[in-house]
Amino acid sequence: MKGRKAQVRRRMIERLDNHPEPPPLARLLRGGRGGAVRTKLLLSILWVAAGEGHDVRFPARAFASLIDLPKPDTDGARRILDAYSWLENRKLIAVQSRPGLASKVTLLEESGSGADYSIPGAVLKAAGKDASVDTLNAHRYITLPPAFWTKGWISVLSGPAVAMLLVLAVEQGGGSAAKELWFSPGMAKRRYDLSEDTRSAGVRELADAGLVTILKRNLDPDPFAPRRLRNVYKLDLDQLERDAAVYPAR
Template identity: 40%
Template sequence: MSPGERRSEALGYLRGAADRAKRRGYIPFPPAFVIAPEGEGGPPPLARLIQGGRGGKVRLRLYLCITMMATKEPFDLRRPPGPNGWTQMLGLDPRTGPRRVASNLTWLADNKLIDLQPQWGRPSAITLMSATGDGGVYTQPREEGRYVGMPVEFWTRGWLLQLSPTATALLFALRDALGGHSEPQYIHTAKRERYGLSSDTWTKGRKELEAQGLLTVKREPQGDFYDFTRLRNAYQLNLERLDDSPSWS
């Protein structure tokens, strides 16, 4: 099967998973998954997910899919895909995909983002745990007030498959940082640091999001009317772009 055929198959699985979960609108994620609390030095869970071998691609996509699919308390998947099923849903190479899926599910469990419960004769059940990675019980982000919402089209139109882990992480970070603002916004350095993304990661992710038409970055003057010597980046997301397919590569 060619990469294009694997992608088409994966899109079918992703759309089917969203339909079965009755997902519409935005998939909510708690802010603590994306941004570290003020005064804490460690990176938030999202930044940890993209660290390590191959940029954390498989474990990030697994986690985002599990969160999209587990809709009702106790936020679990009693009949989840097996390693081969996840391989198809994520468009992975069938020769190496099952092993990568198994090792990354173990990573998510070891890092207390999910709990795996063995089941006789079928894949282990998966239960979401607190998105902070502290081992606590998962709670519906909407019930906690503010949340970071990602349109379901991120999954069903294939953006999950196309965007790199760095671009995906930056997209979530900008969703949190910009909130509901429609005008370009500056993000203060102190807040940027709380996302746990290096300058290199931020730059690479920014370029990719711009190339895909998801992000516009404008240079705006910093200071009062008489001080135009300093310019700073102002960010503006174009989430309507998610309604269409990405530029595949």
């Protein structure tokens, strides 16, 4: 598991086909600290449940420890159980109680459709060059490296920072190579349904952590035109290989 990348469908992150409902990521985040717990928990389940059966049977305290919730054996575990309930009600997981044992948590498709989970990369590989547009749209994905968990980033980054890490990875096209990215507040709202506060706070935190570089670029290439600057962002996922302990938790 430690060497496994997490594949995350873009449908979880961005709104496609002009759908009126916010994408799952935007819905996950709403609700303050509870939103951050739900987001981190679902990503963690995606990471650990990619094997056969796509289920996990860990005690709630294990996930509470993974994302560094206070008092993981008690308060932290209760917050995980609350998040289980929320995720199950939104058709992102299915939970089977087992008296005396940890619940069996089965991953469903992260689009929120309620469909059985399948590994998106495997689906696209099986479809091959004959994959339809619908198949491509349903299963396009980004990857998060195992270092996101093993180096502690899952615990130190806030909900907005995690969300913007995912958004910038989508904008980057799923690769790890840093390139300049830009999107307007209107585009962020339209495609991702994230507030300006979430977007700006998340990007600022990623920059503080050394995961994103913010640069100023002139909108008009004419050297004689009035200078109009905009921010562009360079996400470097390779920086996740650093130990997150050097970054203060928020």
